[in-house]
Amino acid sequence: MVAAGAMLGMTMGAAMSETQENQLFEAAGRGDAAAIGRLVSQGVKIDARNDLGETALLVATHANHVDAAKRLIEAGADVNAKDKINDSPYLYAGARGHLDILKLTLSHGADLKSTNRYGGTALIPASERGHVDTVRTLIEAGVNIDHVNSLGWTALLEAVILSDGGPRHQAIVTLLVDAGANIGLADKDGVTALQHAKSRSYREIAEILEKGKR
Known part of the structure; x- marks a missing residue:
């Protein structure tokens, strides 16, 4: 019974974590910095990946959602994390001219030698x-x-x-x-x-x- 209960708890915890990660991607996609802040405070995995290998920060960068990107970066999101086609928040912001986000990545450890x-x-x-x-x-x-x-x-x-x-x-x-x-x-x-x-x-x-x- 104890083992079964522990297994159930682990399953529920994993499901909750996945739900939070999905919410993080959705918040990043719509530029909802407040929702991102709430999820961060709940311990969401900040650099979780979607099916394309993208982090929430890269999703926010794609849409040039500056406030959302800022909240993620300040919470420790990896500005160099690459997706399946070798785009990172830093590289994408640079390539697309998303200057505000680019400057944030540069001030938070952007790898200047990284390549697309x-x-x-x-x-x-x-x-x-x-x-x-x-x-x-x-x-x-x-x-x-x-x-x-x-x-x-x-x-x-x-x-x-x-x-x-x-x-x-x-x-x-x-x-x-x-x-x-x-x-x-x-x-x-x-x-x-x-x-x-x-x-x-x-x-x-x-x-x-x-x-x-x-």
Whole structure:
């Protein structure tokens, strides 16, 4: 009877824990910081994973729910915990330009050397997508400017190859060059950022790169 009672208690405890974890994911998804706070006070497992391998913090980061992310991070959520496709709160916030959450991850142990499923740092997709303030923040944080991803591209190369050559990418190329990016690093085909800029008629970017070579 004692053993049966203990087993029942363990089963009920596991069910309660699972319910709390589900509630945490739901609260993170809707940005409910107050509900997150209540669940944390009840001892919910802060870094529990869903079927996609995501933590509640990553769920909140996907939706750019800053207050919810802040509550989770301050409660000890792992800003480097990766899901099944190698996204973490830090990497995703950087890639998507979720600047407030990115800054929170940086102040709570973000691994600047961590890489996404393409073998790239947070700086590379941020540069590609034109997130100027994010690129500035990551450079200031000390991310390796010349890191090469599995495609053979650096942040500078992606800021040219995958951009429209407009003002945001011009600003990003300027930031990268001013921070000391290696302008001569070429892609797997031996083509440099300057050569890509010229082939695409990105005149302003080409001028920035040419000045940076002097």
